[in-house]
Amino acid sequence: MSMSHSRHATVSRHLRRCPRLLVWFAALALPALAAAWPVTGWTQASNTSNDTGSNTELVEQGAYIFRAGGCYECHTDTKNKGAPLAGGRALPTPYGTFYSPNITPDRETGIGSWTEAQFITAMRHGLAPDGMPYYPAFPYTSFTKITDADLRALWAYLMAQPPVKQANKPHDLGFPYNLRMAMWGWRLLFFEPGVYQADAAQSAAWNRGAYLVTALGHCGECHTPRNFLGAMKADMRFAGSADNAEGERVPNITPHAKAGIGGWSEKDIADYLGSGMTPDGDFAGGLMGDVIEYSTKYLTQEDRMAMAAYLKSAPAIDYTPPRKQQK
Numbered sequence: 066m067s068m069s070h071s072r073h074a075t076v077s078r079h080l081r082r083c084p085r086l087l088v089w090f091a092a093l094a095l096p097a098l099a100a101a102w103p104v105t106g107w108t109q110a111s112n113t114s115n116d117t118g119s120n121t122e123l124v125e126q127g128a129y130i131f132r133a134g135g136c137y138e139c140h141t142d143t144k145n146k147g148a149p150l151a152g153g154r155a156l157p158t159p160y161g162t163f164y165s166p167n168i169t170p171d172r173e174t175g176i177g178s179w180t181e182a183q184f185i186t187a188m189r190h191g192l193a194p195d196g197m198p199y200y201p202a203f204p205y206t207s208f209t210k211i212t213d214a215d216l217r218a219l220w221a222y223l224m225a226q227p228p229v230k231q232a233n234k235p236h237d238l239g240f241p242y243n244l245r246m247a248m249w250g251w252r253l254l255f256f257e258p259g260v261y262q263a264d265a266a267q268s269a270a271w272n273r274g275a276y277l278v279t280a281l282g283h284c285g286e287c288h289t290p291r292n293f294l295g296a297m298k299a300d301m302r303f304a305g306s307a308d309n310a311e312g313e314r315v316p317n318i319t320p321h322a323k324a325g326i327g328g329w330s331e332k333d334i335a336d337y338l339g340s341g342m343t344p345d346g347d348f349a350g351g352l353m354g355d356v357i358e359y360s361t362k363y364l365t366q367e368d369r370m371a372m373a374a375y376l377k378s379a380p381a382i383d384y385t386p387p388r389k390q391q392k
């Protein structure tokens with residue numbers, strides 16, 4: 066995977082060394098930056114109409130992408146028996162509680178009045194139709210890697226779902242995180258948009274696995290520890306975290322023999338993603354149970370094997386996320 070060494074990266078490095086400067090930058094300088102941002106180019110790129118619903122093949126493809134992307138878990142308030150994709154699911158984080166929005170095709174309360182281009186901009190660039198940035202609680206940091214073809218199929222699938230009228234619940238965030246504007250600074254530091262780039266030195270299966278794990282499955286969003294501003298630590302990829310997933314401890318899934326899952330075969334990993342059963346006969350619980358229940362169990366074993374092969378090839382990291390004493 067290539068890192069781009071742009072001006073953007075220089076600014077990032079500089080600010081990363083001066084966290085206090087960063088907070089001021091985020092809170093004060095950004096509204097000005099945002100005002101100057103040329104949003105219109107992205108948000109009004111096209112006026113494609115929402116007539117994709119009749120294309121059954123595309124909708125079927127989209128159903129698979131939807132599963133692989135784990136959209137259901139976050140956008141359905143299963144705990145309170147909420148309607149599928151109508152949002153309202155609480156996502157507790159150290160910055161406050163986010164409530165997922167309604168992504169059904171309802172025109173008033175969902176995304177039914179959006180164009181396909183607006184949807185692609187949201188997923189690829191993390192920008193709303195009004196040009197405002199999304200919070201990374203919406204893992205567009207991973208979804209940016211999804212291909213255009215898959216995004217179009219996903220859009221067709223979403224537009225073929227039943228519309229549900231349910232107004233979005235506002236997020237409950239502390240200062241300065243309640244300032245959506247501050248996300249411009251966050252993005253400058255931590256967000257690099259761009260479709261997954263295949264690694265020519267690796268096999269097609271490995272690349273498929275890498276795409277499923279890093280773009281759609283967004284596995285690192287929970288399995289990679291975050292810095293104090295909530296960005297994934299690149300050098301700790303898949304090493305686990307004490308509280309990354311809504312306060313849940315997330316295990317190390319690098320191939321490290323002791324700290325990670327080095328003892329699992331590729332088939333063990335694929336089977337776990339299919340059934341939830343570990344090689345020891347335990348079953349996945351908590352949020353991973355949901356990932357398997359609503360997402361990975363619907364994938365083909367071939368795709369799960371590809372994901373396993375990719376995970377086995379990641380750098381082994383000797384890190385055991387601490388267990389919390391008491392809440």
Ligand code: HEC
Pocket residue numbers: 131134135136137139140156163164165166167168175176184187193198199200201202203204208219
């Ligand atoms: C980890 C939880 C999570 C997952 C997984 C997730 N989302 Fe979201 N999504 C959110 C949150 C939270 C927001 C609101 C972000 C904000 O307000 O800035 C959001 C916002 C959105 C929006 C913008 C809606 C609007 O009204 O502006 C769209 C579209 C969307 N998600 C689609 C998807 C799709 C498609 C998938 C699956 C590929 C997906 N999401 C997976 C949490 C999630």
Ligand code: HEC
Pocket residue numbers: 278282283284285286287288310313314315316317318325326334337338343348349350351352353354356361372
């Ligand atoms: C929403 C957060 C979240 C996401 C997303 C997530 N995981 Fe997990 N994962 C967890 C948690 C929490 C556990 C611990 C489950 C348990 O204790 O039973 C776990 C456990 C695992 C384990 C078992 C490790 C062990 O030592 O028992 C594997 C393998 C795994 N995840 C792989 C993945 C893959 C591959 C993906 C992407 C498709 C993924 N996870 C996405 C939260 C997540």
